[in-house]
Amino acid sequence: MLQAFIDKLVQKTPPSVSNRVSGLSDKKLAWLFVSPTILLLLAVNIFPLVWTIYLSFTNYRVNRPNRDVKWVDLRNYERILTDSDIWQTMQATAHFLVSTIVLQVVLGFTLAFLINKKFKGNDLLTTLIVLPMMLSPAVVGNFWTFLYQPQIGLFNYMISFFSGADPSSFSMIGDVHLAPWAIVIVDTWMWTPFVMLICLAGLRSIPDSIYEAAECDRASQWRQFWTITVPMVLPFLMLAVLFRGIENFKMFDLVVQLTGGGPGSLTTLSSIDLKREAFEKWKTGYSSAYAVILFVTVFGLASIYVKALNKVKDR
Amino acid sequence: MSYSVTAPSSRTKLFSGFVVSLYAIVTLAPLLWIIATGFKSGQDSIHYPPKVLFEPTLEGYVNLFTTRTRIPSDQAPKEPSSMTWYEEIVNEKGELIAGPSKYGERFLNSTVIGFGSTALCMLLGTMAAYAFSRFKVPLKDDLLFFILSTRMMPPIAVAIPIFLMFKNLGLNDTYLGMIMLYTAVNLSLSVWLLKGFMDEIPIEYEEAALIDGYTRFEAFIKVVLPQAITGIASTAIFCLIFAWNEYAFAVLLTSGDAQTAPPFIPTIIGVSGKDWPAVAAGATLFLVPVMVFTVLLRKHLLRGITFGAVRK
Numbered sequence: 328m329l330q331a332f333i334d335k336l337v338q339k340t341p342p343s344v345s346n347r348v349s350g351l352s353d354k355k356l357a358w359l360f361v362s363p364t365i366l367l368l369l370a371v372n373i374f375p376l377v378w379t380i381y382l383s384f385t386n387y388r389v390n391r392p393n394r395d396v397k398w399v400d401l402r403n404y405e406r407i408l409t410d411s412d413i414w415q416t417m418q419a420t421a422h423f424l425v426s427t428i429v430l431q432v433v434l435g436f437t438l439a440f441l442i443n444k445k446f447k448g449n450d451l452l453t454t455l456i457v458l459p460m461m462l463s464p465a466v467v468g469n470f471w472t473f474l475y476q477p478q479i480g481l482f483n484y485m486i487s488f489f490s491g492a493d494p495s496s497f498s499m500i501g502d503v504h505l506a507p508w509a510i511v512i513v514d515t516w517m518w519t520p521f522v523m524l525i526c527l528a529g530l531r532s533i534p535d536s537i538y539e540a541a542e543c544d545r546a547s548q549w550r551q552f553w554t555i556t557v558p559m560v561l562p563f564l565m566l567a568v569l570f571r572g573i574e575n576f577k578m579f580d581l582v583v584q585l586t587g588g589g590p591g592s593l594t595t596l597s598s599i600d601l602k603r604e605a606f607e608k609w610k611t612g613y614s615s616a617y618a619v620i621l622f623v624t625v626f627g628l629a630s631i632y633v634k635a636l637n638k639v640k641d642r
Numbered sequence: 643m644s645y646s647v648t649a650p651s652s653r654t655k656l657f658s659g660f661v662v663s664l665y666a667i668v669t670l671a672p673l674l675w676i677i678a679t680g681f682k683s684g685q686d687s688i689h690y691p692p693k694v695l696f697e698p699t700l701e702g703y704v705n706l707f708t709t710r711t712r713i714p715s716d717q718a719p720k721e722p723s724s725m726t727w728y729e730e731i732v733n734e735k736g737e738l739i740a741g742p743s744k745y746g747e748r749f750l751n752s753t754v755i756g757f758g759s760t761a762l763c764m765l766l767g768t769m770a771a772y773a774f775s776r777f778k779v780p781l782k783d784d785l786l787f788f789i790l791s792t793r794m795m796p797p798i799a800v801a802i803p804i805f806l807m808f809k810n811l812g813l814n815d816t817y818l819g820m821i822m823l824y825t826a827v828n829l830s831l832s833v834w835l836l837k838g839f840m841d842e843i844p845i846e847y848e849e850a851a852l853i854d855g856y857t858r859f860e861a862f863i864k865v866v867l868p869q870a871i872t873g874i875a876s877t878a879i880f881c882l883i884f885a886w887n888e889y890a891f892a893v894l895l896t897s898g899d900a901q902t903a904p905p906f907i908p909t910i911i912g913v914s915g916k917d918w919p920a921v922a923a924g925a926t927l928f929l930v931p932v933m934v935f936t937v938l939l940r941k942h943l944l945r946g947i948t949f950g951a952v953r954k
Contacts, residue, residue, distance in 0.1 A: 335774060338724065351858070351859065353777055353858055355857060356773070356777070356858055357773045357778075357779055358773075359769075360770055360772055360773035361769075361770050361773045361779055363742060363769065363770075364769070364770040364789070364829055364833060365770075365780055365785065367766065367790055367822070367825065367826050368788075368826060368829060370826075371797075371822060371823060371826035371827075372792040372800070372826060374807075375802075375803035375804050376795070376800070376803070378803040378807075379800075379802060382802070382803070421733035438665060441658035441661055441662050442658070444650040444658040444659075444953050445650065445884075446655040446657050446662075447655075447659065447660070448659065449659070452662050452666050453940075454661075454936070454940045455666050456665065457936060457940070457943060458670070458933055458936055459669060459672075459673065461883060461932050461935075461936045462887065462929050462933075463886065463887035463889065463904050463928065463933055464889065465887075465889035465893075465904040465905070465907075465908065466887075466903075466904055466908070466925050466929065467676075467925075468924055469907065469908035470676050470921065470922065471672070473679070473922075474672055474675065478690050478693065479688045479689070479690050480692075481671070481672070484690075484691055494664070494690075516669060516672070518647070519669075521947060524943065525944065525948065528944055537840075563952065566948065566951060566952065570948065576796070577795075577796040578889045579696070579796070579797065579889075580889035580904075581891055584889075584908055597686065597868075598796050598797075598798045598890075600872055601796070601798045601799065602798045605802050606801075606805075609800060611806075614802060615802055618796070618799030618800075619797055620724050621799055622794075622799055624796055625794055625796070626794060630803075
């Protein structure tokens with residue numbers, strides 16, 4: 328279909344245009360091909376970023392356009408870094424980040440390890456397991472609030488079915504001890520397949536001959552697992568952790584729909600907090616500084632991590 | 643079949659298959675529950691214990707596409723024979739259809755913005771990827787990393803200046819604004835993936851075409867593009883799914899005319915409180931296309947979700 332479309336496009340192009348374009352030198356063609364992408368990214372990504380950095384030094388507020396915009400130096404940054412509420416949201420973010428990554432790595436690796444035993448129907452099961460991660464986090468997160476309903480929710484019913492507890496005695500979203508785990512559970516449900524797929528690629532990249540050699544040397548299964556399987560899969564696993572780390576640092580849609588940041592501000596992750604400051608309190612200058620701090624954090628952590636990843640890869 | 647010392651025993655296989663199947667059942671339960679709830683009546687949906695077997699009804703779907711009011715007590719009941727099937731369903735609950743809901747429009751918006759941004763993204767992405775794959779572009783690695791790094795920013799952080807920019811340009815809540823934004827967000831993915839696919843096409847084909855008298859541009863159109871079609875198609879599906887699922891920008895930058903389905907579906911309510919069958923019906927219609935695409939894409943899935951970093 329696409330081929331037919333291209334053919335038609337080629338036929339329809341007037342000869343004067345096609346001669347001018349097709350006669351271009353490689354260098355000119357390269358620039359012609361790359362520049363639209365770069366220009367769009369400059370307009371929609373870099374220009375806004377520079378603007379954010381500028382705004383972060385001012386007291387600008389969107390909802391008061393007529394007020395004089397004053398340069399406030401580093402005062403926005405100072406206020407953010409000394410605010411104890413922000414440290415609380417950072418803690419909530421860290422809790423979310425660490426718990427989801429640990430759970431997803433353990434579950435994802437185990438699943439990949441089992442699937443790699445190549446039992447009948449493993450392809451079909453892999454495809455089915457992968458489904459949750461491709462779906463809209465906002466829509467799915469919203470529906471999970473229904474599954475989490477005390478009494479009528481499927482999740483509570485299942486827990487009570489296996490544990491004997493009264494299904495209306497606990498509320499995953501309303502309880503201060505359970506809410507931080509409620510978001511971890513849904514994120515793990517969605518993204519374990521991601522870690523699983525990457526681990527599976529790692530496991531499949533190990534040639535059989537290595538295991539055969541180990542078998543000849545009479546290395547035990549246990550020993551083979553720790554000296555062959557784990558080190559060979561590690562770079563893949565670390566890559567999966569990098570992706571999950573960046574994504575969950577940015578986490579917004581799923582958690583907003585699930586808990587809205589509550590109860591209180593217990594599940595208010597950085598992105599949710601930032602959204603409130605910027606689009607509900609309209610503290611534009613202040614929240615720009617907040618955005619810059621978040622971006623520098625994620626960029627810095629990711630760079631350090633990539634260095635470590637490259638070291639593991641080169642080993 | 644040759645004997646191998648490393649092949650798993652049949653007992654290991656049985657055990658692995660059992661555990662993985664168990665996980666699949668648990669992980670698919672919420673999705674099946676969404677689909678099932680869409681066909682439940684309001685009472686069945688909040689029944690205790692949760693109902694696995696129920697009498698299916700289209701009530702949820704009718705409620706999804708309509709807005710309704712309670713029948714005023716002084717109004718004469720309408721003749722049952724003159725009612726359509728959906729009016730009958732609503733009537734049984736003592737409600738009247740007041741008009742269509744916004745779901746259809748929101749779904750259409752999602753479709754237009756999704757396909758529009760994907761088309762634009764593929765056009766720009768294919769060209770840029772070809773250039774990065776075949777030509778000596780100055781600062782190539784830096785440019786490629788720059789393109790990737792745009793994906794690391796939290797959407798909310800970028801949304802502040804984009805909100806201001808769109809406000810000044812009158813792009814808030816318009817198709818054009820959203821298509822441009824999603825194109826920019828997806829470009830990193832499409833350039834990285836397509837470059838990988840194009841790197842895999844042997845350069846000899848083009849060289850042969852160039853010797854035959856094709857210009858570079860003709861070689862790109864007539865030789866490279868047809869070879870890259872599988873890659874282009876799967877990249878396009880990834881871009882489409884992303885634009886389809888996106889919520890953060892949509893909720894901040896659209897509110898009416900150009901609002902997409904993800905910010906809309908959670909706001910669906912019935913005449914008296916949250917109407918879960920209608921929400922589930924809306925979610926089902928929205929999620930099922932993505933599930934179908936995921937199954938179609940399964941061979942390229944890993945590559946797509948890792949920006950081409952892992953290839954099978």
